[in-house]
Amino acid sequence: xxxxxxxxxxxxxxxxSVLIVGCGSIGKRHARVLTQLGVRDLRVCDPVxxxxxTLRAEVGAAKVYDSxxxxxxxxxxCVFICTPxxxxxxxxxxxxxxxxxxxxEKPLSDSLxxxxxxxxxxxxxxxxxxxxxxxxxxxxxxKAKQFVAQDRIGRVVAVRALVGEHLPDVxxxxxxxxxxxxxxxxxxxxxxxxxLWFADQSVTQVHSVFGSFSDIGIAAPDIVEIxxxxxxxxxxxxxxxxxxxxxxxxxxxxxxxGVVLVEFARWEQCTVSLFEAARGExxxxxxxxARDDMFRAEDREFLRAVAxxxxxxxxxxxxxxxxxxxxxxxxx
Numbered sequence: 001x002x003x004x005x006x007x008x009x010x011x012x013x014x015x016x017s018v019l020i021v022g023c024g025s026i027g028k029r030h031a032r033v034l035t036q037l038g039v040r041d042l043r044v045c046d047p048v049x050x051x052x053x054t055l056r057a058e059v060g061a062a063k064v065y066d067s068x069x070x071x072x073x074x075x076x077x078c079v080f081i082c083t084p085x086x087x088x089x090x091x092x093x094x095x096x097x098x099x100x101x102x103x104x105e106k107p108l109s110d111s112l113x114x115x116x117x118x119x120x121x122x123x124x125x126x127x128x129x130x131x132x133x134x135x136x137x138x139x140x141x142x143k144a145k146q147f148v149a150q151d152r153i154g155r156v157v158a159v160r161a162l163v164g165e166h167l168p169d170v171x172x173x174x175x176x177x178x179x180x181x182x183x184x185x186x187x188x189x190x191x192x193x194x195x196l197w198f199a200d201q202s203v204t205q206v207h208s209v210f211g212s213f214s215d216i217g218i219a220a221p222d223i224v225e226i227x228x229x230x231x232x233x234x235x236x237x238x239x240x241x242x243x244x245x246x247x248x249x250x251x252x253x254x255x256x257x258g259v260v261l262v263e264f265a266r267w268e269q270c271t272v273s274l275f276e277a278a279r280g281e282x283x284x285x286x287x288x289x290a291r292d293d294m295f296r297a298e299d300r301e302f303l304r305a306v307a308x309x310x311x312x313x314x315x316x317x318x319x320x321x322x323x324x325x326x327x328x329x330x331x332x
Contacts, residue, residue: 017041019071022082023051031059033295045071072098089114101128101306108319130302130312131319135190137297140270144260153255159198159236160252161191164244184220185240193322195236205229208329214243267291
């Protein structure tokens with residue numbers, strides 16, 4: 001169980017003890033954001049000691065452990081799981097059994113094994129479990145979601161999502177990455193999640209074409225095309241690739257009375273465009289953004305949920321939806 005000191009701090013998110021498991025790039029990002037949010041008792045663990053020391057030097061983590069088991073013995077209030085996907089579910093369950101609340105990075109897992117057990121365990125233990133569907137907290141996408149909720153474009157009929165980037169430019173060490181060797185462009189699953197988020201319906205069919213079609217030289221799929229059918233007169237297409245230049249990212253929500261388009265290829269700004277049939281013209285708004293903004297928003301929600309008991313929005317059940325589509329697209 002969470003120790004007495006942590007229990008007393010539950011009314012103060014900044015006073016919570018947080019253990020980050022996995023000190024790669026995403027672990028470092030959460031460490032930086034949590035520190036900015038005021039978390040003072042930050043702990044880290046990674047089997048690679050150099051990763052821990054690099055993170056500790058950047059943000060001044062209080063304690064370093066060589067394993068999750070060692071970190072859990074000191075009873076952190078919260079655990080952030082930033083490890084490879086196949087470890088997320090078992091590590092989340094370990095953390096919950098130790099009395100901690102859990103934030104897991106995306107994707108939820110690489111299979112559905114243990115997902116139902118995780119949901120049941122969290123409910124029985126009354127622990128918060130949140131999954132890092134960070135683009136749901138992006139200012140431009142949140143504004144588009146608000147337009148849809150306000151019925152500005154009528155009933156959503158189609159969603160078109162596209163993301164492409166040149167992996168060798170993004171990560172010069174790309175050949176060593178797990179995604180380059182195994183999951184490939186499926187690692188860009190945020191855009192699948194966004195298509196499901198905007199459609200807001202149950203999935204009835206998934207069709208896909210994928211493979212290694214470019215010249216960047218990875219065995220894993222460097223391009224993925226997915227077609228998703230929903231229960232009530234709605235369809236989504238999702239394009240993912242690891243080779244195009246320039247980097248592009250956009251999502252288009254087509255309704256019976258209009259269209260919302262979000263272009264967010266650049267981290268520092270995005271453009272939200274709205275066409276309402278009744279007005280007969282496009283309205284464009286450019287928003288200043290920063291990459292850490294959405295991570296700060298989701299981490300703040302998680303800490304406040306832990307402190308107050310309020311529910312999180314990016315639940316395991318929500319994360320499961322995109323996982324099911326990814327598995328279906330891969331015929332797994």
